[in-house]
Amino acid sequence: GIQVEQSPPDLILQEGANSTLRCNFSDSVNNLQWFHQNPWGQLINLFYIPSGTKQNGRLSATTVATERYSLLYISSSQTTDSGVYFCACVGGTYKYIFGTGTRLKVLA
Amino acid sequence: GAGVSQSPRYKVAKRGQDVALRCDPISGHVSLFWYQQALGQGPEFLTYFQNEAQLDKSGLPSDRFFAERPEGSVSTLKIQRTQQEDSAVYLCASSLGGGGRYNEQFFGPGTRLTVL
Numbered sequence: 769g770i771q772v773e774q775s776p777p778d779l780i781l782q783e784g785a786n787s788t789l790r791c792n793f794s795d796s797v798n799n800l801q802w803f804h805q806n807p808w809g810q811l812i813n814l815f816y817i818p819s820g821t822k823q824n825g826r827l828s829a830t831t832v833a834t835e836r837y838s839l840l841y842i843s844s845s846q847t848t849d850s851g852v853y854f855c856a857c858v859g860g861t862y863k864y865i866f867g868t869g870t871r872l873k874v875l876a
Numbered sequence: 877g878a879g880v881s882q883s884p885r886y887k888v889a890k891r892g893q894d895v896a897l898r899c900d901p902i903s904g905h906v907s908l909f910w911y912q913q914a915l916g917q918g919p920e921f922l923t924y925f926q927n928e929a930q931l932d933k934s935g936l937p938s939d940r941f942f943a944e945r946p947e948g949s950v951s952t953l954k955i956q957r958t959q960q961e962d963s964a965v966y967l968c969a970s971s972l973g974g975g976g977r978y979n980e981q982f983f984g985p986g987t988r989l990t991v992l
Contacts, residue, residue, distance in 0.1 A: 798979075799979050799980070801980065801981065803983075808985070809965060809985065809986050809988070810983070810985050810986075811919075811967065811983035813980065813982060813983075816977060816980040854918055854919075856918075856919075856981075858979070862907065862909075862924055862932075862979060863921050863924065863932065864909075864911075864919075864921065864981060865921075866918030866919050866920070867918055868917065868918055869918055
């Protein structure tokens with residue numbers, strides 16, 4: 769099955785800093801989503817992005833399907849951005865495979 | 877509109893007890909998924925329903941785990957004779973289904989199960 773790797777595993781930022789999170793996947797994907805898991809455990813949808821580039825406020829994402837990676841950009845980070853960021857991919861029809869996540873802590 | 881809801885949010889069970897976890901998907905969503913998330917890990921797929929049909933149960937860890945969605949809306953994940961290794965957060969997700977953008981999954985808040 770498809771393998772999903774995320775980097776870095778942990779990231780500590782000062783408030784206001786920018787960051788880039790990476791997701792590599794081992795095979796072609798039909799679906800790809802980025803999620804933010806907040807400290808209460810809720811998975812929040814950030815982007816549905818099997819290819820191309822999207823932006824939503826301070827967040828943007830790019831997936832280069834032919835090179836099998838996706839990037840999540842966080843600009844002007846805030847303490848509320850803290851949590852775990854997951855990339856999840858579907859190689860077949862519906863079964864999402866999650867990466868191990870990037871644990872982000874933003875310091876005030 | 878309302879998102880995916882799950883109940884209970886927390887469940888403590890003694891080893892050997894049976895538990896039932898409920899998921900209410902987003903209204904009109906055809907596809908429903910259950911995932912298990914161990915501490916410090918990403919969610920792992922358990923099972924998938926399309927309407928009332930369970931199309932994939934390949935991720936269920938043992939025959940003590942059973943899921944149903946009899947009327948194609950609410951789903952229940954049942955764990956019989958719970959064991960300590962069943963302790964985890966159980967997440968439910970739903971999607972419209974139908975391919976492409978309609979396969980975007982939306983997650984509930986999860987049920988944290990602790991088996992003593």
